[in-house]
Amino acid sequence: MVDDTISLNVGGKRYTVRRSTLTADPDSDLAEMFKVGVKSGPMTPATDKLGNCYLDYDGKTFRYILQYLRHKKDKMDVISALPLSPCELTKLIAVSTLLNLDELRDISLEMLLKYNSDERSHATGFPLLANLPATVYAGFDPTAESLHLGHLVVICAMLHLRAAGFDVIFVVGGGTAKLGDPTGRNEDRLILSDDQLLYNSRSITNQLTAICGHFDSEVELEVAADGEPRKRPLNPVIIENNESWFQRINVLEYFDCVGRAFRLRHMMSKQCVSNRMAHAGMSYGEFSYQVLQAYDWLHLYRTRSCLLQLGGNDQLGNIHSGRDLIRHACGRQAYGLLVPLLVSDSGHKMGKSSGEVSIWLDRKLCTPYAFFQHFLRMPDAEVRRSLELLSFFSQPEVENIVKEHSRYPERRLAQLKLARQLTVLVHGASGLQKALRTTEVLFEKPHDHLFEMDDLERQTVIDQLPHADLTPKPHMTVEELALSAGCFDTVEEAEAVIRSGGFSVNNFRLKDPMAKLSPEVINVGRKFSLLRVGKRSHYIVLWK
Known part of the structure; x- marks a missing residue:
C-alpha cells in the first residue's frame, strides 16, 4: 500500500x-x-x-x-x-x-448544541449567533425567472432565523447576475439581456414575498419555533436588489476601497477559479464575481449592521471573501452560516447549472400538484433529512413523525406531512387544495370521475397537469399521440413503454405503438383525453 x-x-x-x-x-x-x-x-x-x-x-x-x-x-x-x-x-x-x-x-x-443558553441561541441552535446583531442575509442571482427546490433549503433556514427574532434580508443579485457566479461551472454563463434580468428579478422578488407571506399567515402560525406559540410579531422581510447600490458606486472609489483588500494569489487559488483556468479559462467578469458579492455584504453591514450571511455550502469561498472585506474595511468579524445542498438522484447539486432541476417554485413552471407529488413520492431513505432541512416541525415532532411513519410506511405519513407543509409555504393554502383535489381525482376516485366533473372543477384539475392542444387526425397511431402529447422524449422510449403495457388513453391500455386510435378510445366529443404513463404520470390532450 x-x-x-x-x-x-x-x-x-x-x-x-x-x-x-x-x-x-x-x-x-x-x-x-x-x-x-x-x-x-x-x-x-x-x-x-x-x-x-x-x-x-x-x-x-x-x-x-x-x-x-x-x-x-x-x-x-x-x-x-x-x-x-x-x-x-x-x-x-x-x-x-x-x-x-x-x-x-x-x-x-x-x-x-450543548452550549445553548439564551432564547435566541436556543431557537437557532447556534450560541455564537446570540452575540451578533440580529440581522442575516442571503442572496439569489436572477439567472432564471424562478427559484427552484435547491434554493428552498436556504429560504427555510432564513425563515427559521426570522422566527427566532432575526431581521431577514434577501438580496436579489440584479447587478452580480450580469457577471455570473463561476462556482460549480465549467464554462462562462450565457449573457442575459437587461430586460430579461429585470423580469427575472421582479419574478424572484414576488416569489420571496409570497413565500414569506404564506409563512406568516399559514405556516408559522401552525408550527412556531421550538413548537411553542409565537411570542412576538415577526419583523418585516427586507428584499433588496444589489443593482441599486452598484449603479451608484464610483469605479475608482470601488477599486480603492475593495480592490486593495484582495490578493490575486488568494483569488486565483480558489477551487472554482483554478479548475476553470486549467481548462477553458474564465473572463475577468466572472473572476471578479467574488469581489462584487463581497461588496454586497460590506454594503449591508454599513447600512443594516449585518454581520451574518447564510448560504449553501458551495458558497464558502464567496462568504470568506465577504468576511475578509468587512474585516479589512471595518475591522469587524463577520460570520457565515452554511446549509447543506440538495442533490439529485445522480448525486449532482440541484441547480440551474446542473441541468437536472425540474422542481421550480413558480407555479407556471411547476404546478402545485407536481410540487406536492414530488415530496409525496420521496423515497423513505430521504424523507427524514428533508424534514430536518425543509420543514418547520420541531425536532421532537420530526422524531414522532418518523417513528409513526416507520410503523406504517405504506401510508407515507412523513412524505404527506412534508408535502402539505411545503406546498402551503410555496403556493399557499389554495395551492395545496388544488394539489389535493387533483391527487384525489387521479388516484382515489373511479377512473371516469374526471369526465363526470363540471367544467369549472375539471379545468382546475387540467391546469395542474401537462397538457397539449392537438387536432384529431384520421388514422393517428398510439405512438404518434404519445409523442405529440409530450409523454416521451424519444421514439425508442415510447415504443418500449407502450409495448410493455405502461401507456393508456382514457383508461384503455394500448400495447401496439402502430395501432390506429379508434374514436371510442380518444373520444374527441368530450374535448379532452386523459393519458397515463406508468402508474403516476398523467397528461391531458385538449382536442381542437
Whole structure:
C-alpha cells in the first residue's frame, strides 16, 4: 500500500500529512482528492508557488479535521481532540460539511448544541449567533425567472432565523447576475439581456414575498419555533436588489476601497477559479464575481449592521471573501452560516447549472400538484433529512413523525406531512387544495370521475397537469399521440413503454405503438383525453 506524505498549504498554514490519514474517510472529498492514482480531475487541489497542495479552508480549523481522521475509530478520542469554543465548533461544522465529513459534522454539532443558553441561541441552535446583531442575509442571482427546490433549503433556514427574532434580508443579485457566479461551472454563463434580468428579478422578488407571506399567515402560525406559540410579531422581510447600490458606486472609489483588500494569489487559488483556468479559462467578469458579492455584504453591514450571511455550502469561498472585506474595511468579524445542498438522484447539486432541476417554485413552471407529488413520492431513505432541512416541525415532532411513519410506511405519513407543509409555504393554502383535489381525482376516485366533473372543477384539475392542444387526425397511431402529447422524449422510449403495457388513453391500455386510435378510445366529443404513463404520470390532450 502506498502511504507517502503530502505537503499541504491550508489557508496559509503548512501541514505534512500521510496520504492514509487524508483518505481515512472514504466518502469524503479529501479521500477523492488524495486517493492513489489520481493525477488530475475536478477534485484535484491547486498548488502554491512552492508546490504544496493548496486547500482554501481555515488553516487552524483544519488541524481538527486531521485529528478526527487520525482518531476516527474511537469517538471518545475524537471528542477529546475537538475544540470547546462555540466559535471554533461553528467553523468546524462548516468545513466538515463542505468536505462531506458527515460523522465529524454530526459530532461537532452535537457538542455545539450543548452550549445553548439564551432564547435566541436556543431557537437557532447556534450560541455564537446570540452575540451578533440580529440581522442575516442571503442572496439569489436572477439567472432564471424562478427559484427552484435547491434554493428552498436556504429560504427555510432564513425563515427559521426570522422566527427566532432575526431581521431577514434577501438580496436579489440584479447587478452580480450580469457577471455570473463561476462556482460549480465549467464554462462562462450565457449573457442575459437587461430586460430579461429585470423580469427575472421582479419574478424572484414576488416569489420571496409570497413565500414569506404564506409563512406568516399559514405556516408559522401552525408550527412556531421550538413548537411553542409565537411570542412576538415577526419583523418585516427586507428584499433588496444589489443593482441599486452598484449603479451608484464610483469605479475608482470601488477599486480603492475593495480592490486593495484582495490578493490575486488568494483569488486565483480558489477551487472554482483554478479548475476553470486549467481548462477553458474564465473572463475577468466572472473572476471578479467574488469581489462584487463581497461588496454586497460590506454594503449591508454599513447600512443594516449585518454581520451574518447564510448560504449553501458551495458558497464558502464567496462568504470568506465577504468576511475578509468587512474585516479589512471595518475591522469587524463577520460570520457565515452554511446549509447543506440538495442533490439529485445522480448525486449532482440541484441547480440551474446542473441541468437536472425540474422542481421550480413558480407555479407556471411547476404546478402545485407536481410540487406536492414530488415530496409525496420521496423515497423513505430521504424523507427524514428533508424534514430536518425543509420543514418547520420541531425536532421532537420530526422524531414522532418518523417513528409513526416507520410503523406504517405504506401510508407515507412523513412524505404527506412534508408535502402539505411545503406546498402551503410555496403556493399557499389554495395551492395545496388544488394539489389535493387533483391527487384525489387521479388516484382515489373511479377512473371516469374526471369526465363526470363540471367544467369549472375539471379545468382546475387540467391546469395542474401537462397538457397539449392537438387536432384529431384520421388514422393517428398510439405512438404518434404519445409523442405529440409530450409523454416521451424519444421514439425508442415510447415504443418500449407502450409495448410493455405502461401507456393508456382514457383508461384503455394500448400495447401496439402502430395501432390506429379508434374514436371510442380518444373520444374527441368530450374535448379532452386523459393519458397515463406508468402508474403516476398523467397528461391531458385538449382536442381542437
